[in-house]
Amino acid sequence: MPGTNLTREEARQRATLLTVDSYEIDLDLTGAQEGGTYRSVTTVRFDVAEGGGESFIDLVAPTVHEVTLNGDSLDADEVFQDSRIALPGLLPGRNILRVVADCAYTNTGEGLHRFVDPVDDQAYLYTQFEVPDARRVFASFEQPDLKATFQFTVKAPEGWTVISNSPTPEPQDNVWVFEPTPRISSYITALIVGPYHSVHSVYEKDGQSVPLGIYCRPSLAEHLDADAIFEVTRQGFEWFQEKFDYQYPFKKYDQLFVPEFNAGAMENAGAVTIRDQYVFRSKVTDAAYEVRAATILHELAHMWFGDLVTMEWWNDLWLNESFATYAEAACQADAPGSKWPHSWTTFANQMKTWAYRQDQLPSTHPIMADISDLDDVLVNFDGITYAKGASVLKQLVAYVGQDAFFRGVQAYFKRHAFGNTRLSDLLGALEETSGRDLKTWSKAWLETAGINVLRPEIETDAEGVITSFAIRQEAPALPAGAKGEPTLRPHRIAIGAYDLDAGGKLVRGERVELDVDGELTAVPQLVGKARPAVLLLNDDDLSYAKVRLDEQSLAVVTEHLGDFTESLPRALCWASAWDMTRDAELATRDYLSLVLSGIGKESDIGVVQSLHRQVKLAIDQYAAPTAREALLTRWTEATLAHLRAAEAGSDHQLAWARAFAATARTPEQLDLLDALLDGTQTIEGLAVDTELRWAFVQRLAAVGRFGGSEIQSEYERDRTAAGERHAATARAARPTEAAKAEAWESVVESDKLPNAVQEAVIAGFVQTDQRELLAPYTERYFEALKGAWESRSHEMAQQIAVGLYPAVQVSQETLDRTDAWLSSAEPNAALRRLVSESRSGVERALRAQAADAAAAE
Numbered sequence: 134m135p136g137t138n139l140t141r142e143e144a145r146q147r148a149t150l151l152t153v154d155s156y157e158i159d160l161d162l163t164g165a166q167e168g169g170t171y172r173s174v175t176t177v178r179f180d181v182a183e184g185g186g187e188s189f190i191d192l193v194a195p196t197v198h199e200v201t202l203n204g205d206s207l208d209a210d211e212v213f214q215d216s217r218i219a220l221p222g223l224l225p226g227r228n229i230l231r232v233v234a235d236c237a238y239t240n241t242g243e244g245l246h247r248f249v250d251p252v253d254d255q256a257y258l259y260t261q262f263e264v265p266d267a268r269r270v271f272a273s274f275e276q277p278d279l280k281a282t283f284q285f286t287v288k289a290p291e292g293w294t295v296i297s298n299s300p301t302p303e304p305q306d307n308v309w310v311f312e313p314t315p316r317i318s319s320y321i322t323a324l325i326v327g328p329y330h331s332v333h334s335v336y337e338k339d340g341q342s343v344p345l346g347i348y349c350r351p352s353l354a355e356h357l358d359a360d361a362i363f364e365v366t367r368q369g370f371e372w373f374q375e376k377f378d379y380q381y382p383f384k385k386y387d388q389l390f391v392p393e394f395n396a397g398a399m400e401n402a403g404a405v406t407i408r409d410q411y412v413f414r415s416k417v418t419d420a421a422y423e424v425r426a427a428t429i430l431h432e433l434a435h436m437w438f439g440d441l442v443t444m445e446w447w448n449d450l451w452l453n454e455s456f457a458t459y460a461e462a463a464c465q466a467d468a469p470g471s472k473w474p475h476s477w478t479t480f481a482n483q484m485k486t487w488a489y490r491q492d493q494l495p496s497t498h499p500i501m502a503d504i505s506d507l508d509d510v511l512v513n514f515d516g517i518t519y520a521k522g523a524s525v526l527k528q529l530v531a532y533v534g535q536d537a538f539f540r541g542v543q544a545y546f547k548r549h550a551f552g553n554t555r556l557s558d559l560l561g562a563l564e565e566t567s568g569r570d571l572k573t574w575s576k577a578w579l580e581t582a583g584i585n586v587l588r589p590e591i592e593t594d595a596e597g598v599i600t601s602f603a604i605r606q607e608a609p610a611l612p613a614g615a616k617g618e619p620t621l622r623p624h625r626i627a628i629g630a631y632d633l634d635a636g637g638k639l640v641r642g643e644r645v646e647l648d649v650d651g652e653l654t655a656v657p658q659l660v661g662k663a664r665p666a667v668l669l670l671n672d673d674d675l676s677y678a679k680v681r682l683d684e685q686s687l688a689v690v691t692e693h694l695g696d697f698t699e700s701l702p703r704a705l706c707w708a709s710a711w712d713m714t715r716d717a718e719l720a721t722r723d724y725l726s727l728v729l730s731g732i733g734k735e736s737d738i739g740v741v742q743s744l745h746r747q748v749k750l751a752i753d754q755y756a757a758p759t760a761r762e763a764l765l766t767r768w769t770e771a772t773l774a775h776l777r778a779a780e781a782g783s784d785h786q787l788a789w790a791r792a793f794a795a796t797a798r799t800p801e802q803l804d805l806l807d808a809l810l811d812g813t814q815t816i817e818g819l820a821v822d823t824e825l826r827w828a829f830v831q832r833l834a835a836v837g838r839f840g841g842s843e844i845q846s847e848y849e850r851d852r853t854a855a856g857e858r859h860a861a862t863a864r865a866a867r868p869t870e871a872a873k874a875e876a877w878e879s880v881v882e883s884d885k886l887p888n889a890v891q892e893a894v895i896a897g898f899v900q901t902d903q904r905e906l907l908a909p910y911t912e913r914y915f916e917a918l919k920g921a922w923e924s925r926s927h928e929m930a931q932q933i934a935v936g937l938y939p940a941v942q943v944s945q946e947t948l949d950r951t952d953a954w955l956s957s958a959e960p961n962a963a964l965r966r967l968v969s970e971s972r973s974g975v976e977r978a979l980r981a982q983a984a985d986a987a988a989a990e
Contacts, residue, residue, distance in 0.1 A: 137193070137216040139265065140506040141446055144276040150186050150223075151274065153281040154178040155313065158271045161288045162326055163307070166256045168247055170195060170235040175272040177230045177281075184225035189217040191268040191275040192234060193244070199233040216268060232272040240887040241926045242395035244269025245324070248887070250392070252352035252853055257327035259391040259406055261399060264447065265507050267319040275319055278445045278553040282313040283322050296325040296348065298402045300385050314402065315382070316551045318443050323401030325389045332359040336370045341380060343370070346387040352853060353390070353412045362388065365426045369433040372468040373460070378543040382441045382550070388429065392854055393889035395928050396514075397428050400435030400457075407432070414855060415824035418784035420739035423473045427461045434460035437546055445553040447510040451500050452556060454514070455522025458484065459530075462523070478700040479739050480527075481674045484520040486708055486743070489584060489679060490715070491516030494973050495614035496966045497582045500525060501556055508963040511927050524677035525578050531625040531675040532574065533567035540566040574623065581620040583611050585678045587649065587670050589686075597664045602656040604649050604670060606678075614969060624649040628656065629672030629702060630665040633689075639667060639697045649676075669702055680709055691727060695734025704740055711747050714755060717980045720988030721756040724748070725764055729771055738784045745772075745792040753901040754943060754974075755981035760989060769796045773805075781818025790819055794828045798902075803838055823851055827859040835866040835900050858893040865897030868906060873898065877910065880933060881917050888928055895936035904941050911939040911947065915954045922964050934964060938971035943978040951975075 159174040177190070197213040199206065203224060212219040218232065238247035238258070243266045248257050260270060267273045274281075287295045287309045295301065295309040298317070302310055314322070329348040336343040345366060347359045366388070374380060383403035394408035411425045438460070439453040462484075465476035473479070491497065496515075500522045504510045530538045541563035549558060556579065560571045586607040592600045604626075608619035630643040642665060645658045659668075667686040671678060682690060690706050697703040710727055713719035719727075728744050735741050752764045772793040779786035797803055806829045808814035809821050821829070830847050833839040841864065848860040865876035876898045880891055899907070914937050922930045939947055951972040955965060 138506050138508050139191070139275065141504060144446060147188055147274065148276065148278050150182050150188055151279060152180045153274055153279045154180065155282045155284065156271070156273070157284045159286045160270070162258065163288055163290055165238070165247065165258055165326065166290060168238050168256070170237050173234050173236045173271050175232045177272065179228055181223045181225055181228055186223045188220045188223060190220060190230065190232070190272050191216055191265070192218055192232065192272040193269045194234040194236045196235040197232065198235070199231065201231040203228055218272060234272070236270055239269065241929050242393055242888040243926055243928055246393060248392040250350055250352055250854060251857060255328050257329065257350055257392060259325045259389065260323050261395065261406065262322060263320045263399060264510050267322060273319045277318040277320060277443050277447070280316040280318055280443070280551065280553065282316055284313040285311045285324060287324060287326065289326055293327055294329050294331070296387055296389060296404055298323055298383070298404050300344070317402050317440060321400060321402045321440050323404040323406065325391065325404065325406065329389070330354040332357065334363050336367055338371070343381055344385040346385070348387065349390040349409055349412050350392065353409060356412050356414050362429065365429050366433065368468045368470060369430045369464055372464045373434060373437065376539050377437050377546055379437060379546045381436060383436065393887055395888060398432045400432045400439055402436065402440045405432040415822040416787060416820055418738045418742065418788055420742055423476070423479060423739060426473060427465060427476070430461040430464050431457045441551060442546060442549045443553050445555050447504040448501060449556055450504070450510060450513060451502065451518045451522040452559065454519045455500070455526050458519050458523035459526040475700050475737065477674060478704045478737055481701060481708060482704045482740050482743050485524055485674070486711065487516040488520035488524055488677065489712060492521055492582070492584045493612060494970045495612040496970050497612060497615045499580050499582050499617070501579045508961060512931070512963045512966050521677060528578070528625060528676045533563060533569050537567035538563065577620060577622045582615060582617045583608060583619055585622055585624070586681065587624070587626070587678045588681045589668055589670055589683045591664070591668065591683050593664045599659050599662055599664050602659045604654045604656060606649060606652055606654070612973065621651060624676040624678060626670060626676045627672040628659070629669040630659070631667040631669060631697070631702070632665045633693065633696070637696055639693055644672060669705065671705065672702060674701060674705060679712055680705065682709065692730070694727065695731035700737045700740070703735065704737070707740060707744065714751055715977060715981065717984035721751045721981065721985045722760060722764060722988060724751055725768060733775065738788060741785060742788050745788065749795060754978040755985060757982050757986035757989065760985065765796055765798065769793065769798055769802060772796065773802065776816065783818070786819055790825060791828055794832045797832055798836070803833065803836060806833055807838065831859065831863045831866055831897070834863040835868065837868045839863070840867065858889055861890050861893040862897035865894045866900055868900070868903050870906070873906060873910070877913070880937070881921060884925060884929070888932070891929060892932055892936070895932060899936065899941060901941050907939070907941060911942055911950060914939060915950060919958050919960060922960070931967065934967045935971060938968065940971055940974055943975055943982065945979070947975050948972060
């Protein structure tokens, strides 16, 4: 029997043979408080196209007790191997399969995850099935195009609540019998079980009434701002239903904030699970609320794009994720009453940056990826599938027009409701409504890898009048190891002409929109006009491309980046500067100077926080090692100055406090952290609350100021799941051989840690100012990696593969050791990809360090 890694060809053959009608799933979770295993009984009704065929159904379970096919009992030990139950001798027409198994609770965030809250010692369960983990809970044909109805019956402990895709019924003797779902894919079914706290409301309009629910653990209930969450949800309902011209397709909409969630959220039909870090226990900046709102809207958009209409196979995963990512930003930008109309600034600042980074890795791939099996898709939830795809959808909207785009989407939903589609189905609908031939566009944008660079070529006369203007498009060579060829693409872009006004602000005086195609595109619209101070390509961020400034614009922006009156052009210029730093075109010391000259004028808190992260990364990884300490000193002194100067109680004050804590280094700076913790010093308006305290504690632990007793004392103040994670990070961060050995053993040599705690330990273990202490772990990493990958679940193995890679050891020796392992260990494609991506980061850092050193000469 083949293993757990279902291939595309196997899925195609199975879909040709089978049509699935319904599942009835009966789970006995009465022992959930104790854990272990639970009884799972699955009855599947399906039709077979041809008689005498054979197939299989998927199941991951410790024990299978019974397999009955069309009334005949099969030998469970014989037909169940690895993750599959063989189905021999299928009958033409209707078949009925019954499987009785013991399935296992997990602590990895996959399948049916079980968590015990240290506050009340109660167990809380939730499912996470994407990509192939419904098979951990019930026998299923685990592929998206074999849709069916699902009817769950769940027996749960006394006093618990059970939530699923269908409306929650009244239990009888602690048994919850749900009505069947519409036809949906197995990966978006869900069960959330436990003594959860809930708040309820309703979305009503024009006779439509959709029950809304929000759930979290009781220990978080005091922090749950349900009204704000409902407000964003209603705005999403209003905007999506108008734009999609299709009513919300399920009977209710619950949002469940669950513990130890691996992703941001999951679009289970009518029962969205969301990581409960979005229930904020302490003060956060408005950027955190914006990200949470984007997550809420992303999952709501999936109810149509992904759940109502689902990809046929995982090649088109990007259609689900890119569309939801585009829709979340568009809704925030346009929905009446939105608190974040600047969402395209955030998109440019965060999503585009992620996409540009991903697209320059050796694993870069077309947006429409070639997914040959489940291993491929498990590592493909990346910056191309989400962020580049969404960026290209934004470009497509500019290319065909927003009205034509949404008319095409409306036709697509109506035509394929509760069915499965391919990319061609969406493009066909958009061609009908826009009148554009999208086949060439699709081939250039969706079926090729890599990124373009747009550069202005400008000439002026003695009076400063533009005599020629053209845009040069480049297609840099793909990274070594990447598949495909560089491609020039058609771009619909805007050019912004900015001048300084009397108050010293950069204001856009003119905007030109045009198509860029080929290597050189003339811009006659600006010829004969006075040269403005700044000419910004891809203004309004319509297309997906790296943009460079001409020499004069760069000089003005370097001095006045913070003086743009609008946040989006600032974000585009910040992104260009960061990209130049990563590409070794701008030295780290010069990037730091640029940030320090402009960040004080930056009003967008999300951009400010991104700059904080990027500066720290640049100094840690891209600065010449001999200059690193001086740059860190300069940056840390600046963070403290901005902290003291920030408006009391403002988001900026909180952000600067966190930035200061991340690099505090001198005795005086560390004394200040200690004094802020014990209250002997205060900064007006700065609330040193639970989460900020942990940021201070973790830094003091990482520099050796705090040991085990101080960390334990802080944990006693915060004996929660979050406190447990923070304490684990602080313990692993201590700069001692014993602390590192303890952390390593708990993650690599043991498999007992839950997913969230393992992630926290890894975060503490890797400290950029502990390179010498961590050096011996390079060899230990490569010795342990393959065994960890093969013995752990995907999520746990990926944490280890990526999180413990020796990325802080920026040297040729690290590259050589990585290459030796890649050539000798024979890793599978998924692990090879993750390690190659990490190697690429070290290679890029070496180039940037050389550029920074050269700039100092």
